[in-house]
Amino acid sequence: MRPAGAAPRPGGSGPIATPRGPRGELGFPTSHGGPCRPPGTVRSGRGTTVANGGTGAADAGGVTGAGDGADPRQLVQLVFGSMAAQTLRAAARMRVVELIGDKERTAAEVAAEAGARPEGMIRLLRALAGIGVVAERTPGVFAVTPTGALLDSRRPGNVASLVLMMSDPTMLRGWEHLDEVVRTGEPAFDTVFGTDFFGHLREHPEESARFNEAMSQSTGAAAATLPRAFDFTRFATVADVGGGDGTLLSAVLKEHTGLTGIIYDTAEGLAQAPATLERHGLTERCSSVAGDFFQSAPKGADLYLLKSILHDWPDERAVTILSHCRAVLPPEGRVLILEHVLPEAVDPAAPGFAYLSDLNMLVNLGGRERTRADFDELCGRAGLSIVSVTPMGAPNPLSMIEVAAA
Numbered sequence: 310m311r312p313a314g315a316a317p318r319p320g321g322s323g324p325i326a327t328p329r330g331p332r333g334e335l336g337f338p339t340s341h342g343g344p345c346r347p348p349g350t351v352r353s354g355r356g357t358t359v360a361n362g363g364t365g366a367a368d369a370g371g372v373t374g375a376g377d378g379a380d381p382r383q384l385v386q387l388v389f390g391s392m393a394a395q396t397l398r399a400a401a402r403m404r405v406v407e408l409i410g411d412k413e414r415t416a417a418e419v420a421a422e423a424g425a426r427p428e429g430m431i432r433l434l435r436a437l438a439g440i441g442v443v444a445e446r447t448p449g450v451f452a453v454t455p456t457g458a459l460l461d462s463r464r465p466g467n468v469a470s471l472v473l474m475m476s477d478p479t480m481l482r483g484w485e486h487l488d489e490v491v492r493t494g495e496p497a498f499d500t501v502f503g504t505d506f507f508g509h510l511r512e513h514p515e516e517s518a519r520f521n522e523a524m525s526q527s528t529g530a531a532a533a534t535l536p537r538a539f540d541f542t543r544f545a546t547v548a549d550v551g552g553g554d555g556t557l558l559s560a561v562l563k564e565h566t567g568l569t570g571i572i573y574d575t576a577e578g579l580a581q582a583p584a585t586l587e588r589h590g591l592t593e594r595c596s597s598v599a600g601d602f603f604q605s606a607p608k609g610a611d612l613y614l615l616k617s618i619l620h621d622w623p624d625e626r627a628v629t630i631l632s633h634c635r636a637v638l639p640p641e642g643r644v645l646i647l648e649h650v651l652p653e654a655v656d657p658a659a660p661g662f663a664y665l666s667d668l669n670m671l672v673n674l675g676g677r678e679r680t681r682a683d684f685d686e687l688c689g690r691a692g693l694s695i696v697s698v699t700p701m702g703a704p705n706p707l708s709m710i711e712v713a714a715a
């Protein structure tokens with residue numbers, strides 16, 4: 310049975326949900342950027358993007374407004390967002406964007422190269438056109454849009470790994486239990502998988518490698534901005550705690566050639582770091598140290614970076630990580646936290662993505678996104694004090710929280 314409203318028909322033009330994201334992005338989870346509101350969409354109240362088929366008069370498959378200003382299409386389209394995400398996933402897995410490249414291709418041509426049936430491929434391509442990844446130039450002929458090109462895994466700054474990670478069943482299974490998670494405050498991941506998120510990655514090296522790659526991609530925007538957005542000239546050695554494959558620290562070290570670096574992470578987290586350092590010619594200036602940030606932070610740095618680390622953890626554990634950084638911080642040293650900083654109350658004009666990230670942290674890790682007051686409290690409990698909070702600026706939704714010993 311076709312649910313009321315918005316189901317795409319082969320050859321039809323029914324609207325397809327576009328997940329809400331920062332500045333109209335396709336709901337990508339973190340700090341990469343690029344506006345990508347699909348063509349033929351409009352901004353409705355509270356910033357939600359809805360399809361209008363390019364006509365201004367949306368056909369929501371029989372769902373009409375209630376006449377009181379409420380528009381049911383918004384909810385219908387939002388709930389179709391999970392299918393939009395799986396449509397992106399299929400496109401990434403079949404390398405549809407790479408197969409079309411910078412040409413106009415028929416669905417049959419793409420299908421032949423993808424090993425798919427033409428009648429299935431045209432339906433996938435039309436669904437992708439409905440969410441702005443491709444455009445149907447003439448019936449059955451498709452080209453990649455500028456937004457869609459960000460799915461091209463060969464292109465610098467692409468988000469293909471990120472799309473695959475955020476649409477992966479491992480990431481989504483806990484979400485089936487969101488109501489229970491909200492009731493209990495306990496992450497669902499551990500119950501569903503019988504281990505916690507990072508324990509699961511430890512046991513699944515291929516998933517761990519995909520996670521590291523997705524993190525590396527999502528760190529791209531921060532890596533492009535941070536080296537010049539923060540004054541690194543005050544420091545000699547930067548430790549990136551939970552620094553993963555070293556993408557962020559490499560960008561800093563390349564810009565500031567007088568600095569040395571330490572990437573600190575678990576053995577699994579560090580698996581791709583030597584290759585990153587090698588690629589950037591940084592093996593002499595940067596070491597990789599395997600360790601556990603719940604046990605210690607590495608000695609010898611005067612700046613400790615924590616990007617997208619604290620939001621993974623509940624308060625007690627976040628304070629433990631900060632306390633270990635505090636324990637090795639020299640008198641003039643600093644901790645630099647890069648995270649979303651939520652406003653005290655939801656700003657209807659601001660991107661809603663951070664709140665979905667907050668729920669994702671709750672579902673999968675028991676972590677949370679935080680307000681300035683929350684960070685003040687965490688830092689205070691760790692013997693630290695916030696010096697400044699500076700937004701990194703578009704397209705990066707994170708802020709730089711500079712912290713010193715209290």
Ligand SMILES: C[S@@+](CC[C@H](N)C(=O)[O-])C[C@H]1O[C@@H](n2cnc3c(N)ncnc32)[C@H](O)[C@@H]1O
Pocket residue numbers: 507524525527528550551552553554573574575577578579600601602603615616617618621
């Ligand atoms: C969300 S990722 C962030 C990676 C990187 N900072 C970035 O923003 O791209 C969290 C990182 O914390 C690392 N991690 C998790 N548990 C850890 C632990 N107990 N000790 C050290 N690192 C850990 C993971 O391996 C992963 O690299």
